[in-house]
Amino acid sequence: MPDILKAPLTVEFPFTRSLGPVQSAFLTGLRERVVLGVRTGDGRVLVPPVEYDPVTAEEIRDLVEVAPTGTVTTWAWNHEPRRGQPLDAPFAWVLVRLDGADTALLHALDAPGPDAVHTGMRVRVRWAGERSGAITDIACFEPYDGEPGRLDGHTGEFEDPVTGIVAPARLDYTYSPGRAQTGYIHALAERRLVGERCPSCRKVYVPPRGACPTCGVATAEQVEVGPRGTVTTFCIVNIKAKQLDIEVPYVYAHIALDGADLALHGRIAGIPYDRVRMGLRVEAVWTEGARYPDHYRPTGEPDADYDMYKELL
Amino acid sequence: MTREEAPGEREIAVVAFAQTDHRRTSEELSEVEMLMPVLHDVLGQTGLKTADIGFTCSGSSDYLAGRAFSFTLALDGVGAWPPISESHVEMDGAWALYEAWVKLRTGDADTALVYSYGKSSPGSVRDVLTRQLDPYYVAPLWPDSVALAALQAQALIDAGHTDEPALAAVGARSRSTDNPHAQLRGPVPQGDYVVRPLRTGDCPPISDGAAAVVLAAGERARELCARPAWIRGIDHRVEAHGIGVRELTDSPSARLAAERAGAFERPVDTAELHAPFSSQEVLLRKALRLDDGVAVNPSGGALAANPIMAAGLIRIGEAAARIHRGESDRALAHATSGPCLQQNLVAVLEGDPR
Ligand SMILES: [Zn+2]
Numbered sequence: 001m002p003d004i005l006k007a008p009l010t011v012e013f014p015f016t017r018s019l020g021p022v023q024s025a026f027l028t029g030l031r032e033r034v035v036l037g038v039r040t041g042d043g044r045v046l047v048p049p050v051e052y053d054p055v056t057a058e059e060i061r062d063l064v065e066v067a068p069t070g071t072v073t074t075w076a077w078n079h080e081p082r083r084g085q086p087l088d089a090p091f092a093w094v095l096v097r098l099d100g101a102d103t104a105l106l107h108a109l110d111a112p113g114p115d116a117v118h119t120g121m122r123v124r125v126r127w128a129g130e131r132s133g134a135i136t137d138i139a140c141f142e143p144y145d146g147e148p149g150r151l152d153g154h155t156g157e158f159e160d161p162v163t164g165i166v167a168p169a170r171l172d173y174t175y176s177p178g179r180a181q182t183g184y185i186h187a188l189a190e191r192r193l194v195g196e197r198c199p200s201c202r203k204v205y206v207p208p209r210g211a212c213p214t215c216g217v218a219t220a221e222q223v224e225v226g227p228r229g230t231v232t233t234f235c236i237v238n239i240k241a242k243q244l245d246i247e248v249p250y251v252y253a254h255i256a257l258d259g260a261d262l263a264l265h266g267r268i269a270g271i272p273y274d275r276v277r278m279g280l281r282v283e284a285v286w287t288e289g290a291r292y293p294d295h296y297r298p299t300g301e302p303d304a305d306y307d308m309y310k311e312l313l
Numbered sequence: 314m315t316r317e318e319a320p321g322e323r324e325i326a327v328v329a330f331a332q333t334d335h336r337r338t339s340e341e342l343s344e345v346e347m348l349m350p351v352l353h354d355v356l357g358q359t360g361l362k363t364a365d366i367g368f369t370c371s372g373s374s375d376y377l378a379g380r381a382f383s384f385t386l387a388l389d390g391v392g393a394w395p396p397i398s399e400s401h402v403e404m405d406g407a408w409a410l411y412e413a414w415v416k417l418r419t420g421d422a423d424t425a426l427v428y429s430y431g432k433s434s435p436g437s438v439r440d441v442l443t444r445q446l447d448p449y450y451v452a453p454l455w456p457d458s459v460a461l462a463a464l465q466a467q468a469l470i471d472a473g474h475t476d477e478p479a480l481a482a483v484g485a486r487s488r489s490t491d492n493p494h495a496q497l498r499g500p501v502p503q504g505d506y507v508v509r510p511l512r513t514g515d516c517p518p519i520s521d522g523a524a525a526v527v528l529a530a531g532e533r534a535r536e537l538c539a540r541p542a543w544i545r546g547i548d549h550r551v552e553a554h555g556i557g558v559r560e561l562t563d564s565p566s567a568r569l570a571a572e573r574a575g576a577f578e579r580p581v582d583t584a585e586l587h588a589p590f591s592s593q594e595v596l597l598r599k600a601l602r603l604d605d606g607v608a609v610n611p612s613g614g615a616l617a618a619n620p621i622m623a624a625g626l627i628r629i630g631e632a633a634a635r636i637h638r639g640e641s642d643r644a645l646a647h648a649t650s651g652p653c654l655q656q657n658l659v660a661v662l663e664g665d666p667r
Pocket of ligand 1: 199200201202212213214215216
């Protein structure tokens with residue numbers, strides 16, 4: 001058994017989210033250095049604010065300003081900040097109940113060390129230099145021993161309110177395809193196509209995934225298939241994918257490799273797109289130095305009889 | 314829902330349970346390759362084949378794998394042809410079990426296969442779990458799962474419910490298990506702070522693993538298992554998404570779920586708690602009114618092995634297995650999801666009187 005393949009896999013996406021009236025007011029307020037909460041039916045003030053009362057589920061819109069000063073309700077010392085977290089140097093995670101609020105906001109507290117932090121300590125907002133209408137407009141909290149912050153009685157009405165946020169997310173993985181697919185990929189690099197035979201129903205699956213989906217049992221017996229096969233069905237692609245260096249239109253097809261009991265996908269080239277047909281005989285083409293087939297091209301053999309591949313459609 | 318509610322309703326039992334040996338990494342196996350032996354094991358215990366199963370339900374998360382619809386590949390291990398009746402929850406398998414239990418209660422099926430799996434090894438679990446948080450106010454700060462648990466632990470310490478030595482004792486007791494499937498067994502150094510006040514020993518190992526159970530209704534359960542673990546009640550509850558809205562030193566949702574599952578009607582002898590952090594066990598013991606006479610997490614719990622998305626189902630399976638073996642007569646099983654015990658599921662399991 002060759003070494004199991006591994007490769008880095010990064011999943012990265014800028015989530016674009018629209019804001020409702022309450023979230024919009026709160027995040028616009030942060031941009032303008034104003035902290036807003038929302039009052040519930042029973043008079044509690046929630047910061048950060050939400051659009052529905054967590055107790056009654058009633059819609060709530062009654063915005064109230066709270067102070068940028070508050071009290072730590074609990075904390076945790078983070079000696080090793082991770083990517084994306086508010087501060088690069090060690091800091092405390094804190095829940096802060098701002099003066100005028102009944103609930104607590106999660107953020108970071110810039111403090112010299114854990115001995116300088118305790119539940120009940122007074123803190124104030126440190127605003128970010130550049131603010132765009134996001135929770136990160138609060139750079140962090142900092143220790144503060146003065147009076148509660150002053151309120152201007154802001155109503156939550158702003159010119160040019162923020163209506164959405166873009167929240168980039170990135171997660172890093174090390175992808176491993178497991179035993180069966182590793183074997184398949186290794187074989188491709190040697191210009192061989194291999195499937196695995198089910199010990200129960202004897203079907204040959206390609207690419208193999210280690211299990212027979214019909215029988216629910218492990219497959220292990222490797223079987224060489226192809227390199228020739230038959231187009232069982234196809235479609236004509238007319239839209240060019242980003243970062244894909246293939247001219248449209250082109251044909252994407254299901255190909256039943258000789259000896260396989262399942263068709264796999266592949267691109268058909270070496271023939272005008274409008275002449276590809278069911279039953280066309282094709283073979284895999286590896287380009288110079290490639291570890292996997294670039295496409296399939298016609299072999300020049302007569303077309304396969306429909307009866308020969310109808311079970312593989 | 315307790316059994317008093319509807320006369321003549323179907324009784325449902327866990328009749329078989331299987332799990333992997335949980336490990337830090339199983340990179341040599343794809344998810345279906347990891348899962349399949351567990352499926353064969355659990356079906357083998359009952360003599361059932363895929364075709365005999367009335368309903369199949371699974372739990373997993375694409376975020377662990379970093380791939381969309383990753384659960385569809387795992388279906389190959391079940392044998393989904395000819396077509397089967399199947400469903401999936403993007404949650405711990407305990408919630409898949411809840412769905413299967415509902416399905417059996419309706420009379421649509423007599424047996425159900427429930428499985429779940431999680432491979433944490435490909436990614437960084439602490440970072441991956443940040444993506445389940447409020448996307449507007451919390452996720453952009455990337456507070457990792459240990460940080461959020463640590464905030465709750467500090468709140469418990471400040472309230473006088475526990476202290477660091479007591480937390481260390483929870484971890485040590487959990488890992489003193491003789492469970493052969495556990496990833497961490499025996500003495501493990503309490504270690505340095507991960508996020509203070511939680512140390513390595515207060516945190517779960519990062520695990521790859523899978524689990525499966527078979528449920529059966531009424532007489533079918535008695536045919537398949539010498540001593541079925543009857544689900545006398547099961548319920549799950551959720552709290553506000555915002556952790557600053559919640560009372561972090563209590564778990565009202567766990568208590569309510571337990572009450573609705575009938576847990577407080579009579580004492581239990583065993584409790585399998587899904588508490589990935591030592592501080593959460595302290596909290597759950599209080600919320601679920603478990604006194605020192607109850608065997609809590611004899612399996613080692615999530616502090617000994619924590620395959621995410623399977624760890625909750627394993628609690629139900631471990632509780633049921635103790636009833637199967639005659640080591641328990643009435644057990645409580647608990648599963649959680651979300652930061653700081655946001656969601657909680659409680660099931661009460663009983664064996665027939667001996
Ligand atoms: Zn088969």
